[in-house]
Amino acid sequence: MFPRLLIDPAKVRENAAEVVRRAGTRGIRVFGVTKGFCADPAVARAMVEGGCGLLMDSRVKNLRRLRQAGFTEPLMLLRIPMLSELGELVQVADGTVVSMPETVVALEAACAAAQKPMDVMVMADVGDLREGLWPDEMEAMGKVLAACRRVRCMGVGTNIGCFGGVLPTPENMALLAKCGALLAKGLGAPVEVVSGGATSSLELVDNGQMPPQVNNLRVGEAILLGFNTGRLQAIPGLHRDAFVLEAEIVEVRAKPSKPIGLIGADAFGKVPVFEDRGRRLRAVAAVGKQDAKIDGLTPLDPGVSILGASSDHLTLDVEDCPKRPVLGGIVRFTLDYGAMLALTTSDYVEKVYV
Ligand SMILES: *Cc1c(COP(=O)(O)O)cnc(C)c1O
Numbered sequence: 001m002f003p004r005l006l007i008d009p010a011k012v013r014e015n016a017a018e019v020v021r022r023a024g025t026r027g028i029r030v031f032g033v034t035k036g037f038c039a040d041p042a043v044a045r046a047m048v049e050g051g052c053g054l055l056m057d058s059r060v061k062n063l064r065r066l067r068q069a070g071f072t073e074p075l076m077l078l079r080i081p082m083l084s085e086l087g088e089l090v091q092v093a094d095g096t097v098v099s100m101p102e103t104v105v106a107l108e109a110a111c112a113a114a115q116k117p118m119d120v121m122v123m124a125d126v127g128d129l130r131e132g133l134w135p136d137e138m139e140a141m142g143k144v145l146a147a148c149r150r151v152r153c154m155g156v157g158t159n160i161g162c163f164g165g166v167l168p169t170p171e172n173m174a175l176l177a178k179c180g181a182l183l184a185k186g187l188g189a190p191v192e193v194v195s196g197g198a199t200s201s202l203e204l205v206d207n208g209q210m211p212p213q214v215n216n217l218r219v220g221e222a223i224l225l226g227f228n229t230g231r232l233q234a235i236p237g238l239h240r241d242a243f244v245l246e247a248e249i250v251e252v253r254a255k256p257s258k259p260i261g262l263i264g265a266d267a268f269g270k271v272p273v274f275e276d277r278g279r280r281l282r283a284v285a286a287v288g289k290q291d292a293k294i295d296g297l298t299p300l301d302p303g304v305s306i307l308g309a310s311s312d313h314l315t316l317d318v319e320d321c322p323k324r325p326v327l328g329g330i331v332r333f334t335l336d337y338g339a340m341l342a343l344t345t346s347d348y349v350e351k352v353y354v
Contacts, residue, residue, distance in 0.1 A: 002248040002330070003287040004350035005343050007037075009046035011242035015223045016050020018237055019202065023217060026205050031056050033078060033198070033220030036337055037243075037344040038062060041069035042353055047223060048073055056218055060085050063092045078218065080123065080131045086110040095119030097157060099131045101144045104151055111150035119154040120145070121195060124179035126172040130163035138179050142186020155193030156180040157218070161200040161230045168201040168230075170209050177213035200230030221337050229337055243340050245297065245333040245349075247285040247314060249325055254281050257317075267310040274307075280319040285331050288312040291346045296339030300332040301325075 020030045032052030034044050039062035044055055048071070055071065057063050058079035066075055077096035081089055083106055089096060090110045098104055098120045111118050122141055125132030133141055138156075145153040158176045160166040173196050180194045196204070196214035199221040204210040221227055226238030234240060257277040266272050268289070287309075288294075294309040303321035306314065318325045325331070335343065343349050 001350040002246060003285075003291055003343075003348070004246050004352050006244040006246060006352050006354050007040070007043060008239075008242045008244075008354050009042050011239040012043055012046035012223060013050045015226060015238045015242065016047045016052055018050075019219055019222050020051035022202070023205055026208075026210060027212070027215055028196075028205060028210070029053070029193075029216050031076070031195075031216065031218045032223065033057070033218050034062060034066070035059065035078060036220045036224055036340050039065050040344065040351070041066060041071070043224075044069075044071065050223070052219075052223075060088055060092055064088075067092055074119075076119070076121070081107070087113070090114045090116050090118060093118070095121065095154060097121045097123050097131070099123045099133055101141055104141075104144050104148065108148045108151045117150045117152060119152050121154055121157045121193060122183055124156055124158045124176055126158045126160065126166075126175045126179070128158075128160040128162065128164040128166040130159055132158060133179070135175065135179050135182060138182035139186035142183045142188070144186075145183075146187050146189075153183070153187055153189075153191060155191040155195065155216070156183050157193070157195030157216070158197055160197050162198075165230070168197055168204050170204070170211060173201075173204065173211045173214055177211055180213065199228055199235075202235065203228065203231065224340065225335065225337065227336070241300075241334050243335050243343075244300065245287070245292065245335060245339070245343060246330050247287040247333075249283045249327060249329045249331060250286045251284040252281065252318070252325055252327055254279050266308075272308065280317055281321075281324070282307070283316045283318045283325045283331070285314040285316060286312070287314050291343060291349050293336070293338040293342050296336035296342075297333040298335075300334060304331060 031054045032047035035058040054074045056076045056078040063075045074094040080099045123132040180191050184191045193216045195216040226240040288311045290311045305317045
Protein backbone atom coordinates (compact mmCIF):
# COMPACT_ATOMS: atom_id res chain seq x y z
CA MET A 1 0.00 0.00 0.00
CA PHE A 2 1.30 3.43 -0.99
CA PRO A 3 1.98 6.10 0.05
CA ARG A 4 3.89 4.60 2.89
CA LEU A 5 6.31 5.78 5.50
CA LEU A 6 9.37 3.63 6.14
CA ILE A 7 10.43 4.02 9.75
CA ASP A 8 13.80 2.71 10.95
CA PRO A 9 13.75 2.47 14.76
CA ALA A 10 17.42 1.36 14.83
CA LYS A 11 18.46 4.71 13.31
CA VAL A 12 16.32 6.56 15.85
CA ARG A 13 17.96 4.53 18.62
CA GLU A 14 21.46 5.32 17.32
CA ASN A 15 20.63 9.02 17.02
CA ALA A 16 19.22 9.07 20.56
CA ALA A 17 22.30 7.32 21.92
CA GLU A 18 24.58 9.83 20.19
CA VAL A 19 22.61 12.87 21.42
CA VAL A 20 22.48 11.41 24.95
CA ARG A 21 26.23 10.73 24.84
CA ARG A 22 27.19 14.22 23.63
CA ALA A 23 24.92 15.93 26.14
CA GLY A 24 26.16 13.61 28.88
CA THR A 25 29.73 14.81 28.44
CA ARG A 26 28.47 18.23 29.64
CA GLY A 27 26.38 16.83 32.49
CA ILE A 28 23.12 17.28 30.55
CA ARG A 29 20.27 14.74 30.63
CA VAL A 30 18.03 14.32 27.60
CA PHE A 31 14.27 13.86 27.70
CA GLY A 32 12.85 12.33 24.50
CA VAL A 33 10.10 14.27 22.71
CA THR A 34 7.53 12.09 20.93
CA LYS A 35 5.06 14.64 19.50
CA GLY A 36 6.67 14.69 16.03
CA PHE A 37 5.52 11.13 15.29
CA CYS A 38 2.23 10.82 17.24
CA ALA A 39 4.13 8.90 19.95
CA ASP A 40 4.35 5.76 17.82
CA PRO A 41 5.40 3.17 20.44
CA ALA A 42 8.10 1.54 18.25
CA VAL A 43 9.84 4.88 17.75
CA ALA A 44 9.37 5.93 21.38
CA ARG A 45 10.87 2.59 22.44
CA ALA A 46 13.92 3.36 20.29
CA MET A 47 14.30 6.71 22.10
CA VAL A 48 14.21 4.93 25.45
CA GLU A 49 16.70 2.30 24.27
CA GLY A 50 18.97 5.13 23.13
CA GLY A 51 19.01 6.48 26.67
CA CYS A 52 16.07 8.89 27.04
CA GLY A 53 14.79 8.00 30.51
CA LEU A 54 11.72 10.25 30.36
CA LEU A 55 9.36 10.93 27.45
CA MET A 56 7.44 14.13 26.76
CA ASP A 57 4.56 14.80 24.40
CA SER A 58 2.34 17.80 23.82
CA ARG A 59 -0.89 15.75 23.65
CA VAL A 60 -2.47 13.80 26.50
CA LYS A 61 -3.83 11.41 23.88
CA ASN A 62 -0.26 10.54 22.81
CA LEU A 63 0.82 10.01 26.42
CA ARG A 64 -2.11 7.65 26.86
CA ARG A 65 -1.00 5.78 23.72
CA LEU A 66 2.44 5.26 25.33
CA ARG A 67 0.94 4.15 28.63
CA GLN A 68 -1.35 1.67 26.88
CA ALA A 69 1.64 0.33 24.93
CA GLY A 70 3.19 -0.58 28.27
CA PHE A 71 5.73 2.19 28.83
CA THR A 72 6.70 2.41 32.50
CA GLU A 73 9.09 5.36 32.06
CA PRO A 74 7.97 8.71 33.45
CA LEU A 75 5.77 10.58 30.95
CA MET A 76 5.28 14.33 30.90
CA LEU A 77 3.03 16.73 29.04
CA LEU A 78 5.06 19.20 26.98
CA ARG A 79 2.32 21.71 26.22
CA ILE A 80 1.08 23.86 29.08
CA PRO A 81 -2.15 22.03 29.96
CA MET A 82 -5.74 23.03 29.35
CA LEU A 83 -7.71 23.37 32.58
CA SER A 84 -10.24 21.03 31.01
CA GLU A 85 -7.74 18.17 30.65
CA LEU A 86 -6.20 18.19 34.13
CA GLY A 87 -8.30 15.29 35.40
CA GLU A 88 -7.23 13.09 32.50
CA LEU A 89 -3.66 14.34 32.66
CA VAL A 90 -3.27 13.28 36.27
CA GLN A 91 -4.48 9.77 35.37
CA VAL A 92 -2.03 9.33 32.49
CA ALA A 93 1.10 11.40 33.14
CA ASP A 94 3.72 11.84 35.84
CA GLY A 95 4.27 15.49 35.13
CA THR A 96 3.65 18.53 32.96
CA VAL A 97 5.09 21.88 32.03
CA VAL A 98 3.18 24.85 33.50
CA SER A 99 3.19 28.61 33.11
CA MET A 100 0.08 29.86 34.98
CA PRO A 101 -0.18 29.90 38.79
CA GLU A 102 -3.94 29.28 38.44
CA THR A 103 -3.20 26.07 36.54
CA VAL A 104 -0.91 24.92 39.37
CA VAL A 105 -3.69 25.49 41.89
CA ALA A 106 -6.20 23.58 39.72
CA LEU A 107 -3.64 20.82 39.18
CA GLU A 108 -3.15 20.48 42.94
CA ALA A 109 -6.92 19.99 43.26
CA ALA A 110 -6.93 17.38 40.48
CA CYS A 111 -4.03 15.57 42.18
CA ALA A 112 -5.86 15.61 45.50
CA ALA A 113 -8.99 14.17 43.87
CA ALA A 114 -6.96 11.38 42.25
CA GLN A 115 -4.65 10.94 45.26
CA LYS A 116 -1.65 11.24 42.97
CA PRO A 117 1.49 13.39 42.86
CA MET A 118 2.59 15.36 39.75
CA ASP A 119 5.90 16.92 38.80
CA VAL A 120 5.89 20.28 37.10
CA MET A 121 8.48 22.11 35.03
CA VAL A 122 7.91 25.86 35.21
CA MET A 123 8.39 27.45 31.79
CA ALA A 124 10.31 30.71 31.62
CA ASP A 125 10.06 33.01 28.59
CA VAL A 126 13.55 34.22 27.69
CA GLY A 127 12.43 35.94 24.50
CA ASP A 128 10.72 33.56 22.07
CA LEU A 129 7.30 34.82 23.26
CA ARG A 130 5.36 31.58 23.25
CA GLU A 131 4.64 30.13 26.71
CA GLY A 132 6.38 31.09 29.92
CA LEU A 133 6.71 33.44 32.87
CA TRP A 134 8.81 36.59 32.95
CA PRO A 135 11.77 36.46 35.33
CA ASP A 136 10.04 38.85 37.77
CA GLU A 137 7.12 36.40 38.15
CA MET A 138 9.32 33.43 39.06
CA GLU A 139 9.61 33.96 42.79
CA ALA A 140 5.84 34.29 43.24
CA MET A 141 5.35 31.06 41.22
CA GLY A 142 7.83 29.39 43.59
CA LYS A 143 5.65 30.43 46.53
CA VAL A 144 2.51 29.02 44.88
CA LEU A 145 4.37 25.71 44.39
CA ALA A 146 5.72 25.74 47.95
CA ALA A 147 2.10 25.75 49.14
CA CYS A 148 1.25 22.61 47.14
CA ARG A 149 1.27 19.16 48.74
CA ARG A 150 0.98 16.93 45.71
CA VAL A 151 2.35 19.12 42.93
CA ARG A 152 6.14 18.99 43.08
CA CYS A 153 8.43 21.44 41.31
CA MET A 154 11.03 19.53 39.31
CA GLY A 155 12.59 22.66 37.92
CA VAL A 156 12.54 25.32 35.27
CA GLY A 157 12.62 25.16 31.49
CA THR A 158 12.44 27.41 28.49
CA ASN A 159 11.31 27.08 24.94
CA ILE A 160 13.03 29.00 22.19
CA GLY A 161 12.98 28.86 18.42
CA CYS A 162 9.51 27.44 17.95
CA PHE A 163 7.50 30.64 17.69
CA GLY A 164 9.79 33.66 17.54
CA GLY A 165 12.71 31.86 15.90
CA VAL A 166 14.97 32.94 18.78
CA LEU A 167 18.32 31.11 18.75
CA PRO A 168 19.99 29.83 21.91
CA THR A 169 22.82 32.00 23.24
CA PRO A 170 24.93 31.91 26.43
CA GLU A 171 22.95 35.06 27.40
CA ASN A 172 19.40 33.66 27.15
CA MET A 173 20.57 30.42 28.80
CA ALA A 174 22.06 32.48 31.66
CA LEU A 175 18.69 34.25 31.97
CA LEU A 176 17.04 30.83 32.27
CA ALA A 177 19.48 29.87 35.03
CA LYS A 178 18.60 33.13 36.79
CA CYS A 179 14.89 32.26 36.48
CA GLY A 180 15.73 28.93 38.14
CA ALA A 181 17.42 30.72 41.03
CA LEU A 182 14.40 33.05 41.47
CA LEU A 183 12.03 30.09 41.41
CA ALA A 184 14.17 28.32 44.03
CA LYS A 185 14.04 31.43 46.21
CA GLY A 186 10.24 31.43 46.23
CA LEU A 187 10.15 27.68 46.64
CA GLY A 188 12.55 27.72 49.53
CA ALA A 189 14.40 24.76 48.00
CA PRO A 190 16.83 24.23 45.14
CA VAL A 191 15.47 23.29 41.70
CA GLU A 192 16.68 20.01 40.32
CA VAL A 193 16.20 20.49 36.56
CA VAL A 194 17.20 23.48 34.41
CA SER A 195 16.00 22.60 30.92
CA GLY A 196 17.63 24.73 28.23
CA GLY A 197 15.37 24.01 25.31
CA ALA A 198 15.22 21.58 22.43
CA THR A 199 17.23 20.46 19.41
CA SER A 200 18.33 24.01 18.61
CA SER A 201 20.13 24.23 21.99
CA LEU A 202 22.38 21.27 21.14
CA GLU A 203 24.72 23.59 19.24
CA LEU A 204 25.66 25.31 22.52
CA VAL A 205 26.42 21.88 23.97
CA ASP A 206 28.55 20.93 20.97
CA ASN A 207 30.53 24.18 20.95
CA GLY A 208 31.00 24.25 24.72
CA GLN A 209 29.01 27.46 25.29
CA MET A 210 26.19 26.06 27.45
CA PRO A 211 26.26 27.58 30.96
CA PRO A 212 26.97 24.88 33.58
CA GLN A 213 23.63 25.42 35.37
CA VAL A 214 21.73 23.98 32.39
CA ASN A 215 21.46 20.24 33.02
CA ASN A 216 18.63 19.11 30.74
CA LEU A 217 17.34 19.32 27.15
CA ARG A 218 14.09 18.08 25.62
CA VAL A 219 14.95 16.69 22.20
CA GLY A 220 12.83 15.51 19.30
CA GLU A 221 14.04 16.64 15.88
CA ALA A 222 17.76 15.84 16.31
CA ILE A 223 16.97 12.27 17.32
CA LEU A 224 14.32 11.75 14.66
CA LEU A 225 15.74 13.61 11.65
CA GLY A 226 19.33 14.54 12.50
CA PHE A 227 18.48 18.13 11.65
CA ASN A 228 18.41 21.52 13.39
CA THR A 229 15.63 23.57 11.80
CA GLY A 230 16.71 26.65 13.78
CA ARG A 231 19.88 26.81 11.67
CA LEU A 232 18.46 24.86 8.68
CA GLN A 233 21.46 22.56 9.14
CA ALA A 234 22.08 18.84 9.36
CA ILE A 235 23.64 17.80 12.67
CA PRO A 236 26.91 15.95 12.05
CA GLY A 237 27.06 12.35 13.20
CA LEU A 238 23.29 11.69 13.09
CA HIS A 239 21.13 9.76 10.59
CA ARG A 240 18.91 11.91 8.36
CA ASP A 241 16.81 9.06 6.97
CA ALA A 242 15.14 7.28 9.88
CA PHE A 243 11.86 8.33 8.19
CA VAL A 244 11.45 7.92 4.40
CA LEU A 245 8.30 8.49 2.34
CA GLU A 246 7.62 6.19 -0.60
CA ALA A 247 5.01 7.19 -3.19
CA GLU A 248 3.86 5.39 -6.33
CA ILE A 249 4.05 6.89 -9.81
CA VAL A 250 0.67 7.01 -11.57
CA GLU A 251 1.61 8.93 -14.74
CA VAL A 252 4.81 9.49 -16.73
CA ARG A 253 4.59 11.84 -19.73
CA ALA A 254 6.52 14.64 -21.42
CA LYS A 255 4.73 17.99 -21.01
CA PRO A 256 5.48 21.67 -21.46
CA SER A 257 6.87 23.26 -18.29
CA LYS A 258 4.49 26.23 -18.49
CA PRO A 259 0.73 25.69 -18.08
CA ILE A 260 -1.39 26.44 -21.18
CA GLY A 261 -4.26 28.92 -20.99
CA LEU A 262 -5.42 31.78 -18.77
CA ILE A 263 -3.93 31.45 -15.26
CA GLY A 264 -6.06 31.84 -12.13
CA ALA A 265 -5.53 30.45 -8.64
CA ASP A 266 -4.63 26.80 -7.97
CA ALA A 267 -6.53 24.37 -5.72
CA PHE A 268 -5.17 26.12 -2.62
CA GLY A 269 -5.92 29.69 -3.68
CA LYS A 270 -2.39 30.61 -4.79
CA VAL A 271 -1.57 31.86 -8.29
CA PRO A 272 1.26 29.62 -9.48
CA VAL A 273 4.23 30.85 -11.47
CA PHE A 274 6.16 28.44 -13.71
CA GLU A 275 9.31 29.09 -15.66
CA ASP A 276 9.26 27.99 -19.31
CA ARG A 277 11.93 25.31 -19.64
CA GLY A 278 10.42 23.70 -22.71
CA ARG A 279 9.03 20.16 -22.88
CA ARG A 280 10.24 17.97 -20.03
CA LEU A 281 9.50 14.51 -18.73
CA ARG A 282 7.19 14.55 -15.74
CA ALA A 283 5.83 12.04 -13.31
CA VAL A 284 2.75 12.27 -11.12
CA ALA A 285 2.98 10.45 -7.77
CA ALA A 286 -0.05 9.47 -5.71
CA VAL A 287 0.53 11.58 -2.61
CA GLY A 288 -0.46 15.15 -1.86
CA LYS A 289 -1.06 17.97 0.55
CA GLN A 290 -3.55 15.87 2.49
CA ASP A 291 -0.70 13.54 3.44
CA ALA A 292 2.40 15.69 3.68
CA LYS A 293 3.83 19.18 3.81
CA ILE A 294 5.18 19.22 0.26
CA ASP A 295 7.98 21.74 0.74
CA GLY A 296 9.22 19.51 3.56
CA LEU A 297 9.99 16.65 1.17
CA THR A 298 13.45 16.14 -0.35
CA PRO A 299 13.69 13.61 -3.22
CA LEU A 300 16.18 10.81 -2.58
CA ASP A 301 16.29 9.66 -6.19
CA PRO A 302 18.81 11.47 -8.39
CA GLY A 303 17.36 13.80 -11.01
CA VAL A 304 13.93 14.12 -9.37
CA SER A 305 12.64 17.57 -8.41
CA ILE A 306 9.27 18.59 -7.02
CA LEU A 307 7.19 20.94 -9.21
CA GLY A 308 4.17 21.18 -6.93
CA ALA A 309 1.21 19.36 -5.50
CA SER A 310 -2.52 19.47 -5.03
CA SER A 311 -4.33 17.57 -2.30
CA ASP A 312 -3.70 14.13 -3.84
CA HIS A 313 -1.21 14.55 -6.70
CA LEU A 314 2.50 15.30 -6.50
CA THR A 315 3.99 16.58 -9.76
CA LEU A 316 7.65 15.79 -10.36
CA ASP A 317 10.19 16.81 -12.98
CA VAL A 318 12.04 13.61 -13.88
CA GLU A 319 13.73 14.75 -17.11
CA ASP A 320 17.18 14.52 -15.52
CA CYS A 321 16.75 11.07 -13.99
CA PRO A 322 19.54 8.70 -15.05
CA LYS A 323 16.92 5.96 -15.39
CA ARG A 324 13.50 6.85 -16.85
CA PRO A 325 10.85 6.44 -14.11
CA VAL A 326 8.04 4.03 -14.99
CA LEU A 327 4.35 3.75 -14.22
CA GLY A 328 4.02 1.84 -10.95
CA GLY A 329 7.56 2.79 -9.89
CA ILE A 330 8.36 4.26 -6.49
CA VAL A 331 9.83 7.66 -5.63
CA ARG A 332 11.40 8.25 -2.22
CA PHE A 333 11.78 11.34 -0.05
CA THR A 334 13.37 12.35 3.24
CA LEU A 335 11.31 14.60 5.49
CA ASP A 336 11.50 17.77 7.49
CA TYR A 337 9.74 18.10 10.86
CA GLY A 338 6.47 19.39 9.40
CA ALA A 339 6.33 16.63 6.79
CA MET A 340 7.04 13.98 9.45
CA LEU A 341 4.31 15.42 11.65
CA ALA A 342 1.73 15.36 8.84
CA LEU A 343 2.72 11.94 7.45
CA THR A 344 2.69 10.21 10.82
CA THR A 345 -0.69 11.80 11.57
CA SER A 346 -2.30 10.86 8.24
CA ASP A 347 -4.54 7.83 8.18
CA TYR A 348 -3.90 7.53 4.44
CA VAL A 349 -0.21 6.75 4.90
CA GLU A 350 0.84 3.22 5.79
CA LYS A 351 3.61 2.93 8.39
CA VAL A 352 6.20 0.23 7.79
CA TYR A 353 9.05 -0.57 10.20
CA VAL A 354 12.30 -1.56 8.51
C1 LIG B 1 8.49 20.37 20.53
C2 LIG B 1 9.13 20.81 21.78
C3 LIG B 1 10.41 20.36 22.12
C4 LIG B 1 11.24 19.49 21.19
O1 LIG B 1 11.65 20.23 20.07
P1 LIG B 1 12.65 19.65 18.95
O2 LIG B 1 13.03 20.82 18.15
O3 LIG B 1 11.87 18.62 18.19
O4 LIG B 1 13.82 19.03 19.65
C5 LIG B 1 10.93 20.76 23.33
N1 LIG B 1 10.24 21.56 24.17
C6 LIG B 1 9.01 22.01 23.89
C7 LIG B 1 8.29 22.87 24.87
C8 LIG B 1 8.41 21.67 22.68
O5 LIG B 1 7.19 22.11 22.40
